[in-house]
Every structure is written in C-alpha cells, then in structure tokens.
Amino acid sequence: MELIQYPQERYDPLLAGRIVELEQTAWPEDGEAEAFPSAPDTYVTSFLWLEGAMPVCHVGVRSSILHHKGQTYAAYGLSEVVTHPAFRGRGLASEGIRRAAQFIMERRADVSIFTCAPERVPFYTRGGWRAVKGACLVGGTLRRPFRSDSLHLVTMMMFLSPKGRLHQADFEHTDIVLELGENQLW
Ligand SMILES: CC(C)(COP(=O)(O)OP(=O)(O)OC[C@H]1O[C@@H](n2cnc3c(N)ncnc32)[C@H](O)[C@@H]1OP(=O)(O)O)[C@@H](O)C(=O)NCCC(=O)NCCS
Numbered sequence: 623m624e625l626i627q628y629p630q631e632r633y634d635p636l637l638a639g640r641i642v643e644l645e646q647t648a649w650p651e652d653g654e655a656e657a658f659p660s661a662p663d664t665y666v667t668s669f670l671w672l673e674g675a676m677p678v679c680h681v682g683v684r685s686s687i688l689h690h691k692g693q694t695y696a697a698y699g700l701s702e703v704v705t706h707p708a709f710r711g712r713g714l715a716s717e718g719i720r721r722a723a724q725f726i727m728e729r730r731a732d733v734s735i736f737t738c739a740p741e742r743v744p745f746y747t748r749g750g751w752r753a754v755k756g757a758c759l760v761g762g763t764l765r766r767p768f769r770s771d772s773l774h775l776v777t778m779m780m781f782l783s784p785k786g787r788l789h790q791a792d793f794e795h796t797d798i799v800l801e802l803g804e805n806q807l808w
Pocket residue numbers: 648679703704705706709710711712713714715716717737738739742744745
C-alpha cells in the first residue's frame with residue numbers, strides 16, 4: 623500500500639473515476655455522474671492511499687480567499703475525507719490528514735478551516751486542528767448560503783500565519799462566510 627499526492631505523483635483519468643467510486647461508498651446520495659474534482663475552482667490536491675491501482679483512502683485539500691471582519695486570509699480546507707469501509711480503523715485517514723496538514727503548513731496559508739461531524743472532532747484534533755467555539759462556516763453563495771450549523775457540523779481551524787494567530791478570537795461565536803459556490807461547504 624502506498625500514499626501518493628494526486629495528481630502530482632500519478633495523474634491518471636481512470637484514477638479520478640475510481641476516487642468518485644470510493645467517495646460513493648460514503649456518500650451514495652451524491653449521484654453517479656459526479657466528476658472529480660467536484661469543485662475545480664477551489665481544488666488544490668489530494669492525498670491518496672492506493673492498494674495496487676485502487677484508491678482506498680482519500681483526503682482532498684482546497685483553498686480560497688476568506689474575507690472576515692476586515693481581514694483577508696489565505697484559507698485552506700479539507701474535503702472528501704473518506705476510507706473504503708474494508709480499510710477503516712488502520713490509520714490510513716489519520717496519516718492522510720497528517721500529510722495534508724504538512725502540505726498546508728508549507729503553503730502561505732493564514733488559516734486552515736473546514737467542518738466535520740461532532741464525533742470526528744477528536745480525529746481532526748489529533749491531526750492538529752481545533753474546534754472553534756460557536757463558529758458557523760457559511761459556504762454556498764451569498765444568494766444561497768450553505769450553513770454548517772444546519773447540518774450540526776463543528777468548525778475546525780488551524781491558525782498558521784502571524785496574522786491568523788493574531789486574529790484567532792475573531793473566529794469564535796460568529797458566522798464565517800466563505801463563498802465557495804452553489805452547494806459547496808468544506
Ligand atoms: C472518517 C474516516 C475517513 C476515517 O477513516 P480511517 O482510515 O478509518 O481513519 P483511521 O483509521 O485513521 O482512524 C479511525 C479510528 O481508528 C483508530 N485507529 C487508527 N489506527 C488504528 C489502528 N492501527 N488500529 C486500530 N485503530 C486505529 C483511530 O484512532 C480512529 O479512532 P476515532 O474514530 O476514535 O478517532 C472513515 O470512517 C470514513 O470514510 N467515514 C465515512 C466518511 C466520513 O464520515 N468522512 C469524514 C467527513 S468529516
């Protein structure tokens with residue numbers, strides 16, 4: 623089994639189709655025609671565990687510009703973190719998010735931000751993120767906002783640059799609006 627960075631280390635259109643199939647093991651309702659990456663505008667890269675030619679664990683990295691309380695931040699998020707059911711509980715996703723965190727730290731990121739289910743908070747906390755009290759990430763568009771609290775998700779963040787660290791308190795007990803496009807939320 624090997625952990626690669628996609629598409630940098632192995633671009634292969636077939637592999638993209640197999641990532642879609644892997645994601646459907648967790649989110650079958652997303653429909654069979656879904657392309658990969660699903661939102662190319664914000665997609666940066668993926669960390670992918672391969673068993674032979676088959677992807678069995680995927681961690682997507684995304685980036686966007688975040689305007690919040692008078693400041694502009696380079697923001698990186700995780701998305702589509704999934705391990706095939708037959709390969710769970712072996713540490714694959716833990717290593718995938720560790721590599722993603724390392725990748726993000728090597729960029730000029732001010733903050734990392736995304737949401738997760740409450741039961742996943744310990745998993746991402748071990749990866750270096752922390753749950754931000756009362757923070758609601760609002761994705762989607764201004765006309766059709768997609769609120770993370772509507773799904774009872776927790777906002778996880780890492781404060782990376784001096785600017786990010788200085789303004790940490792600005793992210794607590796507030797909405798954080800990140801226009802990501804229709805139906806998009808990290
Ligand atoms: C969440 C998910 C990606 C985790 O993938 P995974 O590869 O099983 O993750 P890991 O094996 O690294 O960690 C899972 C658990 O196994 C434990 N674990 C890690 N290595 C282990 C090992 N060698 N032996 C036993 N347990 C281990 C971890 O501590 C972790 O415990 P936790 O659930 O209490 O945090 C996977 O369950 C999944 O695809 N779920 C459906 C999609 C989803 O919910 N994605 C997350 C969206 S926020």
